[in-house]
Amino acid sequence: MPKQVVIRASKAGNNIIQLKYGDTLLDVTATLPRQIVKEPQFGLNIYSMAEALLYCSPQYFITNRIEAQTCLESLRDASEITALASDQGNSTRAARIVGALNAIGRTDLADKIMQMMKQLGYDLRPENPFEEAKDFASSILQRSPYSIRIQLMWEKMRKQIIKLTPPSTINVDIEKVLANMDANYVKDSYHSLSIEGYRVTDELIERVRSGEWDPKDLKQDSDSRNALAARGYYQAFQSVRESVKSILQSSGKAGDIVADQLQNWHFELFEPCVQAAIIPASDLVGYRKHQVYIRGSKHTPLNPDAIIDAMQTFYTLLKQEENVLVRSILGHFFFVYIHPYMDGNGRTARFIMNAMLVTGDYSWTIIPIEKRDEYMSALETASINGDISPFAEFIYSLIGNVV
Numbered sequence: 001m002p003k004q005v006v007i008r009a010s011k012a013g014n015n016i017i018q019l020k021y022g023d024t025l026l027d028v029t030a031t032l033p034r035q036i037v038k039e040p041q042f043g044l045n046i047y048s049m050a051e052a053l054l055y056c057s058p059q060y061f062i063t064n065r066i067e068a069q070t071c072l073e074s075l076r077d078a079s080e081i082t083a084l085a086s087d088q089g090n091s092t093r094a095a096r097i098v099g100a101l102n103a104i105g106r107t108d109l110a111d112k113i114m115q116m117m118k119q120l121g122y123d124l125r126p127e128n129p130f131e132e133a134k135d136f137a138s139s140i141l142q143r144s145p146y147s148i149r150i151q152l153m154w155e156k157m158r159k160q161i162i163k164l165t166p167p168s169t170i171n172v173d174i175e176k177v178l179a180n181m182d183a184n185y186v187k188d189s190y191h192s193l194s195i196e197g198y199r200v201t202d203e204l205i206e207r208v209r210s211g212e213w214d215p216k217d218l219k220q221d222s223d224s225r226n227a228l229a230a231r232g233y234y235q236a237f238q239s240v241r242e243s244v245k246s247i248l249q250s251s252g253k254a255g256d257i258v259a260d261q262l263q264n265w266h267f268e269l270f271e272p273c274v275q276a277a278i279i280p281a282s283d284l285v286g287y288r289k290h291q292v293y294i295r296g297s298k299h300t301p302l303n304p305d306a307i308i309d310a311m312q313t314f315y316t317l318l319k320q321e322e323n324v325l326v327r328s329i330l331g332h333f334f335f336v337y338i339h340p341y342m343d344g345n346g347r348t349a350r351f352i353m354n355a356m357l358v359t360g361d362y363s364w365t366i367i368p369i370e371k372r373d374e375y376m377s378a379l380e381t382a383s384i385n386g387d388i389s390p391f392a393e394f395i396y397s398l399i400g401n402v403v
Contacts, residue, residue: 004025008032014027033051034088049074050084052071055093056068061096061129065130066149066152067149069104070148072104072106074143082116085097085122086120094113094117099126103136104136146302146310147312150313150334150337154317157382161330162326165325172359180364181237181240186209187366188237188354189230192346193226193347195367196347200226200230208227208231235271236348236351238268240265255327255331258355259315259319266344269344269347269348270343283342287311287341291303292342298380299383301338324362325396328395329353329392330388331353332350332352365398367398374394
């Protein structure tokens with residue numbers, strides 16, 4: 001959500017309305033757009049993508065670069081811009097769009113707009129509204145605006161991380177990696193579950209690991225939310241361990257195997273709840289079907305209809321990424337940013353991060369419950385302000401020595 005939402009109305013009062021948490025509404029006296037789109041969920045009247053781009057100010061392209069490029073990449077046909085610009089004599093605005101499209105590499109679309117406008121009697125002089133004409137994404141993976149935004153954010157954040165990334169060499173010993181994971185299991189389980197609000201003890205975690213846990217025979221285990229979570233975490237941890245082993249034994253790319261097996265990890269997290277008949281097995285198939293919100297956060301995860309496209313892009317970026325620390329940090333961040341499941345997103349994100357770390361010659365890294373507030377604040381800064389640096393620095397402060 002932007003800090004300020006602008007409402008255009010023919011009888012507006014040009015006032016700023018203060019909302020909670022520093023947000024504002026600005027109502028502006030203006031002619032209504034030619035085409036009004038009715039937003040289906042809340043019934044809001046909004047601009048079409050093309051008309052919104054045509055009427056936004058030159059400053060918008062500078063201050064909201066990712067949003068501007070996301071919208072430009074979402075344009076499907078030159079006629080979307082040409083029809084609006086020619087009917088209302090907005091050749092200057094059309095020239096700005098042409099310059100912006102050229103800047104991001106969509107030259108074919110820019111040329112078509114130029115050609116159409118010339119046929120209609122307009123001689124455009126394109127100008128690039130962006131401050132720089134370089135460093136744009138060279139190849140967009142999908143035309144879904146959600147996918148485009150994730151790709152652009154990944155590329156921007158990747159550069160931020162690279163600036164902070166310490167040099168490393170990868171010389172991984174499989175047995176040492178697995179031994180390091182086993183040694184960290186109890187501590188990791190305690191802190192990861194505690195971050196999510198579960199009340200677990202070392203005794204409970206050890207009882208789960210030893211096999212003494214049985215939801216069918218022990219009523220206290222079947223009824224206990226904490227015991228079910230601890231058992232699920234154990235099963236998921238073992239699944240992650242097998243994935244790590246597969247990555248190291250096959251010398252395969254970590255991103256490919258994680259993308260292939262990640263849903264298995266999530267299933268194991270909640271399989272004990274299925275066995276205890278608390279949730280149906282069907283709830284663990286696919287992604288969430290409902291909107292979720294994060295308590296205490298201004299970030300609203302993607303709507304359910306956007307998740308499949310977003311996750312496909314996420315997996316592609318994870319597979320393509322060569323830098324271990326970028327894979328680890330952005331793998332964690334974008335998973336919770338998308339929030340593909342109704343529950344278990346934080347635990348799964350930390351599994352992604354650590355699977356990338358240990359297969360890249362770093363030790364299993366635990367985020368302590370005592371630093372939960374700092375952890376959440378860094379994620380919030382990345383989600384709301386697009387700055388991954390605080391989160392990267394936070395993770396770097398916790399990363400142990402190489403295995």
